[in-house]
Amino acid sequence: MGKSLKVACIQKAERITAVGDGSFGDTKVSTEDYMKWLKDYCEAFYYGLSVKILEPIPVSHTGCGFRVNEYTCNLQIHAGDLLKYLKKKKPKEDAFCIVGITMIDLYPRESWNFVFGQASLTEGMGIFSFARYDSDFYSASYKGRLQNIKKLPSADYSIFDGYYTPAINSMLLLRSCKTLTHEIGHIFGLHHCQWLQCVMQGSNHLEESDRRPLDLCPICLRKLQSAVGFHIVERYQALLGWMDEDSSGIDAELGNEAKMGLLKPVEAFKECREWVLKCLDVLQK
Ligand SMILES: [Zn+2]
Numbered sequence: 001m002g003k004s005l006k007v008a009c010i011q012k013a014e015r016i017t018a019v020g021d022g023s024f025g026d027t028k029v030s031t032e033d034y035m036k037w038l039k040d041y042c043e044a045f046y047y048g049l050s051v052k053i054l055e056p057i058p059v060s061h062t063g064c065g066f067r068v069n070e071y072t073c074n075l076q077i078h079a080g081d082l083l084k085y086l087k088k089k090k091p092k093e094d095a096f097c098i099v100g101i102t103m104i105d106l107y108p109r110e111s112w113n114f115v116f117g118q119a120s121l122t123e124g125m126g127i128f129s130f131a132r133y134d135s136d137f138y139s140a141s142y143k144g145r146l147q148n149i150k151k152l153p154s155a156d157y158s159i160f161d162g163y164y165t166p167a168i169n170s171m172l173l174l175r176s177c178k179t180l181t182h183e184i185g186h187i188f189g190l191h192h193c194q195w196l197q198c199v200m201q202g203s204n205h206l207e208e209s210d211r212r213p214l215d216l217c218p219i220c221l222r223k224l225q226s227a228v229g230f231h232i233v234e235r236y237q238a239l240l241g242w243m244d245e246d247s248s249g250i251d252a253e254l255g256n257e258a259k260m261g262l263l264k265p266v267e268a269f270k271e272c273r274e275w276v277l278k279c280l281d282v283l284q285k
């Protein structure tokens with residue numbers, strides 16, 4: 001054991017010292033809060049493994065290619081370049097896999113419109129973007145559209161400074177948790193589930209992935225259990241604990257309004273929570 005998952009975050013901005021640079025969109029939620037929620041969620045889902053969050057990486061440090069999408073007019077970064085960069089970052093000894101997440105859209109090659117993510121299962125690496133989980137992404141009013149930009153200078157990453165990224169809300173957190181655990185599931189050797197309602201079901205578009213439940217079906221759960229070796233009740237309790245824990249760790253000095261902005265937005269997890277409660281109920285009879 002001692003194996004851990006590493007999660008890296010690819011960030012838009014060059015520096016994260018200025019206020020606002022480190023946050024996603026115009027909410028009070030910082031990258032740090034959001035990454036912590038994802039880390040804790042993955043630790044409950046893959047119960048028994050530890051997840052480490054690596055330092056945020058500015059886009060410019062990766063040296064990746066980027067472009068403006070000619071149809072959607074948003075900034076995109078090259079997924080394969082990011083994987084190459086992550087490969088160098090993956091600790092040799094203790095990491096089971098390294099996963100990069102970004103709020104900037106990805107493309108796999110010039111001729112492709114976009115990609116949600118790309119992974120190398122043999123190397124235990126993946127890179128995933130949550131840009132298209134913004135409920136505004138496909139609307140005309142999407143704030144990530146760049147007007148009047150035809151050709152970008154190839155090595156000038158300053159265009160990423162202050163570039164729009166979605167605000168963290170409950171739906172985005174739910175979608176991020178599903179995607180991350182689904183993709184890491186593949187790295188664990190789980191294939192697309194054809195049996196029951198399951199987070200490992202394949203999906204071709206957003207509506208389909210929204211229809212997937214948050215958790216594994218009993219068949220995939222058993223497979224994961226044989227890989228990770230957790231106690232099933234303890235795992236459900238950890239998932240429930242994640243959904244129920246709210247303001248813990250928040251500075252007690254903060255006023256109520258400031259606290260509200262920092263609470264983990266779990267409204268969208270209501271149905272999943274009921275499912276976990278039912279499972280626990282059956283298991284503990
Ligand atoms: Zn998949």
Ligand SMILES: [Zn+2]
Nearest residue numbers: 193198217220
């Ligand atoms: Zn399944």
